[in-house]
């Protein structure tokens with residue numbers, strides 16, 4: 498007997514029948530004697546619909562109002578699940594982010610959880626109730642509603658699991674677990690039994706939306722046992738856990754991609770100290786997160802700078818670049834949203850050589866041009882034209898033998 502946090506994503510609560518299915522799953526956990534905190538997402542497509550509605554008025558809606566709007570999808574599903582549980586005889590109570598005591602900073606749209614007070618959840622559990630929490634949201638110090646970024650219900654769940662010292666945090670989604678790459682893009686992708694926090698962190702931050710990056714950061718920091726499973730079957734899922742010694746057997750554990758970025762190039766800016774500072778300070782003051790950056794070697798006192806931001810932040814980043822254009826004498830601003838980032842990840846890269854060469858060779862062999870490259874100890878990522886996404890991921894998956902029965906990761910996951 499212990500405390501379990503379960504999170505159900507959008508497809509798992511897509512309609513009333515699926516909410517009923519979730520209620521049954523939750524009740525089974527309760528029958529086993531566990532206390533349960535359930536975190537729910539909005540119904541699949543709901544948040545997108547709300548985004549679209551706001552964008553009917555403006556590309557840059559007021560962030561406070563936008564967050565209040567977006568948080569509403571999760572309020573609906575949490576209340577519906579509590580009602581569903583009550584009707585099958587399980588006392589339950591739903592909580593908004595505010596009622597759950599999830600306090601965040603004021604970075605609307607990408608707020609970070611500062612602390613969780615959680616009194617009402619504690620009270621509900623003490624009274625033998627199932628606590629159903631609306632994911633993806635909190636409130637800031639001014640009591641304004643904040644949201645945690647797309648996919649943020651994962652983070653609500655892991656943060657609650659950490660705050661309540663839960664024995665396990667289960668993330669229920671529409672795939673059986675974490676795969677070597679997105680199984681919806683590459684059917685040959687294979688499910689992993691285990692993956693290290695660091696690899697999962699890289700995969701998530703590089704675009705594998707099966708878990709929100711911040712949720713993995715929390716899990717690693719607070720050592721939360723995280724299990725990714727499907728809400729549609731009883732398959733065992735993938736455990737996200739501490740690195741184990743045999744995980745280095747394989748150079749590449751998985752491949753991620755991100756279609757959600759845009760590339761901005763500022764051509765002909767002065768090649769002198771302070772210019773990059775001015776640009777990236779302005780972006781950071783506007784809470785725009787910059788991913789990759791490259792600057793070419795200056796020529797005739799001028800340089801070009803290229804960086805990537807999320808497609809969501811593109812209008813804001815473009816606006817800031819336009820505002821700075823005059824002050825800096827920028828010759829031209831180019832925006833390319835038809836790009837994609839493809840990345841290979843593995844803790845084994847620390848000890849294997851030739852991994853980058855193999856990646857570049859594989860892309861070159863099928864005629865794919867690499868526009869930007871970035872590396873860290875356990876990942877290599879490339880920006881390429883969006884039209885090559887599927888080809889690139891499939892070829893890399895093959896080249897690193899992630900699809901094979903006898904693949905090196907079999908050694909690492911001997912149970913399969």
Ligand code: ADP
Nearest residue numbers: 506507508670674675676678679681705706707
């Ligand atoms: P939820 O709505 O349950 O939060 P998401 O759509 O956010 O679900 O995340 C699940 C999706 O993540 C899968 O349907 C799959 O397409 C995608 N995905 C991307 N990379 C991976 C991966 N390596 N393993 C599993 N799923 C992945």
Ligand code: ASP
Nearest residue numbers: 538544633647648649650
């Ligand atoms: N509903 C939010 C989204 O679609 C949060 C989540 O599902 O985790 O991004």
Ligand code: MG
Nearest residue numbers: 506648706707
């Ligand atoms: Mg998600």
